[in-house]
Amino acid sequence: MSYDPNNIFGKILRNEAPAIRLYEDDQTLAIMDIMPQSAGHCLILTKEPAETIFEMTPEGVAACMRTTQRVAHAVRKALSPEGVFIGQFNGAAAGQTVPHVHFHVIPRRQGEDLKMHAREMGDQAELERIAEQIKQALE
Ligand code: AMP
Numbered sequence: 001m002s003y004d005p006n007n008i009f010g011k012i013l014r015n016e017a018p019a020i021r022l023y024e025d026d027q028t029l030a031i032m033d034i035m036p037q038s039a040g041h042c043l044i045l046t047k048e049p050a051e052t053i054f055e056m057t058p059e060g061v062a063a064c065m066r067t068t069q070r071v072a073h074a075v076r077k078a079l080s081p082e083g084v085f086i087g088q089f090n091g092a093a094a095g096q097t098v099p100h101v102h103f104h105v106i107p108r109r110q111g112e113d114l115k116m117h118a119r120e121m122g123d124q125a126e127l128e129r130i131a132e133q134i135k136q137a138l139e
Contacts, residue, residue, distance in 0.1 A: 003049040009100035027063035037114040040107040051099040052090040068103045078137035081107030
């Protein structure tokens, strides 16, 4: 599969598009999802040029999992949800809408349904407020 660097996450990684950034290292970038399925929905992007997990190196996958666990810890500490969903989609048939590998960290709360996937824009001020809480909890 050939990777197209002009997708929105490629642009965010190159600072050509805005994002609410939470954490960055050599191999990954964590941001807030702008259409959150629940309050505190975060994304961990690989810096490898890969559309699906099948084009990634094992080291790149390991780096994503390290950052994903780190962000999930911070989400749990900052927001105290009862559960945390972690997921990643490969291919449109699986539900992937942005062709650049990323992992979802989605807080789950008892009795609360998830909002539709990639459907409704979140409130910018609310996203920034939650991002600050998560950043403070990052270790
Ligand atoms: P996926 O179906 O796994 O490819 O999901 C892509 C995710 O990226 C969805 O949850 C979208 O809400 C989210 N998303 C799309 N555009 C942006 C953006 N510019 N900044 C942050 N999140 C985004």
